[in-house]
Amino acid sequence: MQSHDTEPPLAGNVAPFTAQGMLLGLRKVSVLLPGIVVFAVAFGAAASAKGMSLVETLLMSALVYGGVSQLVAMELWRPEWSWGAIVGLAVVTATVNARSILQGASLQPWFARYPKGLNAFHLFFFTDANWLIGTRYQAEGGRDLGVVVGAGLGLWVVWVLATVPGHMLGALVSDPRRYGIDLVMPIFFAAMIVPLWRGRRAAVPWVVAGMVALLTAKLVDGYAFIIAGSLAGAVTGAFRDDAV
Structure with a gap:
């Protein structure tokens, strides 16, 4: 079926x-x-x-x-x-x-x-x-x-x-x-x-994005943390893919 x-x-x-x-x-x-x-x-x-x-x-x-x-x-x-x-x-x-x-x-x-x-x-x-x-x-x-x-x-x-x-x-x-x-x-x-989830190595961009978003939210008023966290995670993922 x-x-x-x-x-x-x-x-x-x-x-x-x-x-x-x-x-x-x-x-x-x-x-x-x-x-x-x-x-x-x-x-x-x-x-x-x-x-x-x-x-x-x-x-x-x-x-x-x-x-x-x-x-x-x-x-x-x-x-x-x-x-x-x-x-x-x-x-x-x-x-x-x-x-x-x-x-x-x-x-x-x-x-x-x-x-x-x-x-x-x-x-x-x-x-x-x-x-x-x-x-x-x-x-x-x-x-x-x-x-x-x-x-x-x-x-x-x-x-x-x-x-x-x-x-x-x-x-x-x-x-x-x-x-x-x-x-x-x-x-x-x-x-x-x-x-x-693809294991701890693949989780690195997620962790970076979260940390950057939290830090940006503390330091910058408004909603800049959304794009800052997204970009940080994307860039980290791109560099890790190139390194593989």
């Missing part, structure tokens, strides 16, 4: 993209959906508190779809804007989202096999969660891009829909940390990363 978590056999070097793969991606990411709902509700509540209308809030969730960077933007949101404030907001959110460049680069050999139009489509829905799902899936021998697309689309739909009750509820769930919901993402990532 064929496992529900495997893709059908394919001939040659065909780059698969199937509905079955999309359903598999949705199943893989479903464990994260309750946490995503709460964070989206928190964003909706924060947007309401800042004076944004429901339509404006929905458009931001649907078109910007920045997750954490949207919550960061709400922290910096102002009733009146100057060009300096706009540039500051852009720099902060770009720093938070810069990790996506490294994430996409890590999967580029897989993504490059698909048409540019399809890549442009699925990268709009590309998040930390479906990047990690795709990384683990590919490491296990999977090739169906539908897994990444299905996970991303599922998260996007839930994020947009959950923004509505958040905006209506106001500040009721404005701080997910009060309920421990902020632990959902770290727990999910830890559970997904464990099967990627």
Whole structure:
């Protein structure tokens, strides 16, 4: 009997993209959906508190779809804007989202096999969660891009829909940390990363990235620790690969 978590056999070097793969991606990411709902509700509540209308809030969730960077933007949101404030907001959110460049680069050999139009489509829905799902899936021998697309689309739909009750509820769930919901993402990532363990030698870039991120967080205000840790881990991994 064929496992529900495997893709059908394919001939040659065909780059698969199937509905079955999309359903598999949705199943893989479903464990994260309750946490995503709460964070989206928190964003909706924060947007309401800042004076944004429901339509404006929905458009931001649907078109910007920045997750954490949207919550960061709400922290910096102002009733009146100057060009300096706009540039500051852009720099902060770009720093938070810069990790996506490294994430996409890590999967580029897989993504490059698909048409540019399809890549442009699925990268709009590309998040930390479906990047990690795709990384683990590919490491296990999977090739169906539908897994990444299905996970991303599922998260996007839930994020947009959950923004509505958040905006209506106001500040009721404005701080997910009060309920421990902020632990959902770290727990999910830890559970997904464990099967990627390749021994102590391969763990060196992980340790370097964590230490640099922690040090940067202590020394530099804001969200620079995200990109600093990512770059440190990537550079360390590249040098170790060259040394092998």
